[in-house]
Amino acid sequence: MTAVPQRAYLGTRKGLFQFDVDAAGAWQLALVQFAGDPVSMLLHDGRDGALYAALNLGHFGAKLHRLDAGASAWQEVAVPAYPAKPEGSSDTVDWTLRQIWSLAAGGADQPGVLWAGTLPGGLFRSSDRGDSWQLVESLWNAPQRAQWFGGGYDVPGIHSICVDPRDSAKVLVGVSCGGVWQTVDGGASWALSATGMRADYMPPELDENEAVQDPHRIVRSAGAPDALWCQHHNGIWRSRDAGWHWEEVTTAPLSHFGFAVAVHPRDGDTAWFVPAQADVLRIPLDGALAVTRTRDGGKTFEVLRDGLPQRHCYDLVYRHGLALADDGRSLLMASTTGGAWYSSDEGEHWQTISAHLPPVYAVCFSTP
Template identity: 70%
Template sequence: MSERALLSTRKGLFELHRSGAGWEIGPVHFLGEPVSIALADPRDGAVYAALNLGHFGVKLHRKDAGSDAWTEIAAPAYPPKPEDSTDTVEWKNKLIWSLEAGGADEPGVLWAGTLPGGLFKSSDRGNSWQLVRSLWDVPERSNWFGGGYDVPGIHSISVDPRNSKHMLVGVSCGGAWRTLDGGESWTVSSTGMRADYMPPEMNENEAVQDPHRIMRSDGSPDVLWCQHHNGMWRSENGGQRWTEITNVPVSNFGFAVAAHPRDANTAWFAPAEADQRRVPVAAAMSVTRTSDGGNSFTVLRNGLPQQHCYDLVYRHGLAVDDDGASLLMGSTSGGLWATSDAGDSWTTVSTTLPPIYAVRFG
């Protein structure tokens, strides 16, 4: 069970610490600055924070284990666009949307997903970064387009705990992509997904799918869960094929999904109304949990606001701890809720935080 969690918000990076059965807020780092994503590296205890400073650009900071000081390190940067390029996308890092550690056998390796759809790798704890050209240069990238943003972005990076060279990334809107050789080559892996926002003849095109979030069940790494723009999907073969989950209460639309760390049949979703409204269904907050691989769901509402609630949970706003029972959920309206019984009951940690972009244990 983790004693700490990190909240990436529009006004700074907030630490949470367990206090009895609840959580206490503080300290706060980078107060007033937008923190898009943070990472607590379980391999060496370092903490990373990605900032989006608008005119001043994207910044990345690291705090080493045992230190109270943050050090600015290199941020992923795109190479110059070739003069003869026909690419309509600007080769400039607009946001670090995802940040993940490499495998346990890869000390110092970090992965970053950015807007406009580039994957970056660092082999030296973020001191330098390289664009993964093998993914950036796939011909299908010309079909990618923006979902919630004007340009495509990589929001999900999942390293297989059995083999660090096996990875899967999720792109909005560009589908799921898989590598079996550490990023030397990539295969689009969205078979089974459906994009209803496309013309009928293109709705099964794997390279235009909009997976909002993809999470792996680390205890059974071939099992992956996906909250898609047009529904919910599950894969039992590492993302080679996806099966739609159809028996869904409340709503099959949302952004976040959390996968149980050991039980491959259990996952949590945060349903919402699509598309223009993007608020909880009937202005009442809920979480849906499946314990049988998506065949059925329990709607969890105890302790969550049930009237005049308009909080939306972003892609990284729902997280489950290693114990499989503690979850945190943060919203775009600054609400934060916690549970220690897998969602059967929730307690309010705060309703006055800045908009929360990401929640992470560790």
């Protein structure tokens, strides 16, 4: 049986906050690291226990740090680096790393392999735990990249990386705004796989163009890897065939708009979402924060509110602001206005673990 998590990390606008469970079973703030620095992304690598924290230091650039299991000191490692743009290139994107927007571990058979999604849209691979990185040129050089454009930022970005646990050579990535892409050969070649998605922000004749879709976040069930869920700019989609085709889910209550999604690690029909008002407001509906959950593949949903603020609430949960532990029951959620909540029972009840954090970009569970 998978253990209940005892440690959580929250990457915020002003540092990395570590929360631990105390002897009484309550979550307590235990440590603040990188104080004052924006922490844009986190990864706990379950293969070796290492924790990675990506920093976005503005004028000083992006940085990446690794904390090895059992260690007390962080080690700065390499960051992805773009090659020089060829002279005469018509590409309007600046070939410079702006931010590490996603991190993912390779398969269990690939110790040391990491993937990093970045702004302005490059995917990078490391084979040595982040000590060096290589641009995945096959995706960067795809002709369709010329159609990509900014979604959450003013340049395209890769925010979701899903490695197939059955075959580490199969990787799916989500791009805002550039659709869904898959490789079946470890990154040697790529194919669009956003069939079924719809972009209402495009002219009608282009709304099904796979290369301009805006998937806000994509997650894969580790124990049922053919099941993927997507919170898209224009709704909720799910896939039953490993992400090659997508079906729109129209039964979600409150709103079809949002950013975060989590899927059960063993039951691909169970997923959680955090609805928000589309499109300009981006706040909870009626000032009341809620999580929605489906347990039957999107046929029906439940609205979960117990313990969440229900009056004058303006919390938005970003793409990486919702995490589900390997036990399939423990959820961690944090917002742009510094609220953080934990649920031990699949979202039925929530407890506030902090209401005064800086804006939260990413959360993850870890092991002490």
